[in-house]
Amino acid sequence: MGRSPCCDKTKVKRGLKRCGKSCRLRWLNYLRPDIKLGGFTEEEDNIISSLYVNIGSRWSVIASHLQGRTDNDVKNHWNTKLKKKFSTSTRKSTTINTTSITPMQFSSSLSLPKQEFDQYQITNNSILDYSTKPDQQQQSTISYSNDNISISNSNSISISNSVVSLQMNQELPNNAHPTRNDDFASWCDNGLVMDGEGDLLNGKFDFDQVIGEVANFNYSSQLWL
DNA sequence: AAGACACGCAACCGCTCCGTT
């Protein structure tokens, strides 16, 4: 037996033949007065990309992080523009070995300015290098003027704000990995640390291990932004 | 000038979830 259509347009009397469901959708996606149309900012692009890396195509969750944007709008924007931009940028990024699971060793303390994404990504690569190239562990000290991140010798990282993180890894289906307490949290591109629901986190994070570009950690304290 | 092609985006389709009966 076939499935019944979502609405019966033969009963719609005139005009564009919109049923109740179509009207509702049009209101939600287009006519609502608080909706922003077009013109995505660089910051919005970054948030969308970051969330997509972490939680996948959960457009409603992603849209909930962008004021005035609908899931449909975000989805269209991703499919038409960001997907290409994103695949181009990840092709250029450093390839990281994802097969080895290596305890993360930090030999330096560092802090990072939230705004300076480029510098931060360089820093991330350096951190990853520590996990994949043990012979270089003692060689670098990185520091910045602000104190958004600090890393100690005891495999823990403190995050005082929502900050930039590790580059995406296309070889993994999802950048979120379970921690010991069965919750999820991960780094992502462009300044966010979030859990499996896409909620942003800050607080103190204790690393268990690093798998490629993904860090497993327990967060001993967490604040919802 | 016109046909082909690419792109952006509103809307549709069909599925799942969840509250109600």
Added chain:
DNA sequence: AAACGGAGCGGTTGCGTGTCT
């Protein structure tokens, strides 16, 4: 507990418009 219906969601389509040849 089961059935039902509405709401919400993500994938996809189709149309209008712009660009290229």
